[in-house]
Amino acid sequence: MDRILQEPYAKAKKALKQFPNIGEPGAEKILLFCGVQAGLPLEWGGVRVLTRVGYGRAQKNYGVQYRSVQEALAGELPRDAESLARAHLLLREHGKTLCRNNGPLCHECPAADLCAYANK
Template structure:
């Protein structure tokens, strides 16, 4: 692998290993109507649940308020109405509050046009919206070259030995971005392939290291 860094080695191998089997319909954000608010709401709904439940919750909510999602329609339904519609996604009260906070704070025009890092700051100031949600939106919808870190990705990077268990979200994101091309299409492939790797090979409980394409360079296997 010559002089390329360890993060890049890992990501290249994982992309190559999984790219043929990536199914976009397995990811909640690709099951929305594709309007900006839908993409963020689907990401909120996918927190701490599987994408199947997130998609069911999104579809029920979309049926109630209509699509494309609009802040006014979500505000009219209110926290209780939204919570009822998204119940299947779990933590429905918390998520419903985050959705209402979002609808109160950000306009569709801002989601579409605000300078990406200013929009990121704005989204992060909304109670209930975290780094991952903001970054998934920037990458998937705005096609801005940023790398969202989810729990699967964090686990793989820690096991592989390129970040430490206590590292902050921002530290991990910048470590990864420092070694990858600033190309949104590449970063999207990397993000989705690593999630797939975490779901199918580098699983939380019993990682299948014997089937892993990076086992020969993984720190977890070496110790």
Template sequence: MPFKPLSVAAILDKLEAFYGAQEPCWPVEPYAFLIWWHCGYPASDATCTRGWNALNKEVGIEPRQILKATQAKLTQALKTGGMVPEVRAMRLQQIAERVENEFGGDLRNALVGRIEDVRKKFKKFPGIADPGVDRVFLFGKVTPVAAVASNCPHVLVRIQLGLERESYGVTYGEAQTLIEAGVPKQFHPRMRAYLLMKEHGQTLCKRSKPKCGECPISAHCAYFAGKDRGRSRPR
């Protein structure tokens, strides 16, 4: 089948027709997301949600509730979320302590000022790098950045450009550039793009052994066309 490139908007429409409309399964409020992110390890929607549910039931998620709880109680609550619960318990208390001491118990107080400064504040929290900050900013409706799922930056790059780079940072940057150019700078369209690319990357367009034969847009994918021709992008 000949390669027929599509716009990012058309790609998203095809993915939504295939997977259906997507909704985030994580809390979108910035503070709640920081807590949810440390509720599971290795971090995934499933592990984080299991730990999050247990933490809500056994301790609570507010800063003072987390600071009041013993390390043992926090660790026990987080065990359902996977490995190293004692490390994650420590990190939750670090987050809660910082929110209490620096932001008066309300992380919304950190969301004022230049966006570059707000980003620096968030990156001081444990385990949060630029992709995580982008996710917080987009779904927390801080600013409609071109966020990309941290474990799926290759998806749109493959479809549009042919092959992801060896450097994660370069691939992530290329994915952001494609979103910036192809998706309106508004919250809903960019959330939709994030969620659909995430679903596609986790279901079919996997980092290793992608299921191209089942993909609804293989005829429009530069990566698939390159496989057929035995060529790949220069690195």
């Protein structure tokens, strides 16, 4: 792992993807929590939250939706790994608790004023 973390980001990600069950988002998360940052890796809950708030577009194809959210976030992300890791965990928790797949609890959500879904 120490050797992988010395590599440039793209090469480190490629090396991690050689491990079983580690795909693109998994490799990005490992690198983020090891203090190597290049964007904000998201789980499905985080993608759902950000799409509802107004980043990217809902799509039938998850990969297309994921990329549209990432493109919409470009330029608005913090630069340090610690802040990105906190954002990742906060979005994951928000997607599990308030912004659930079925029946989001918008009336309890602190982001409701900023959210396109809640303001529809």
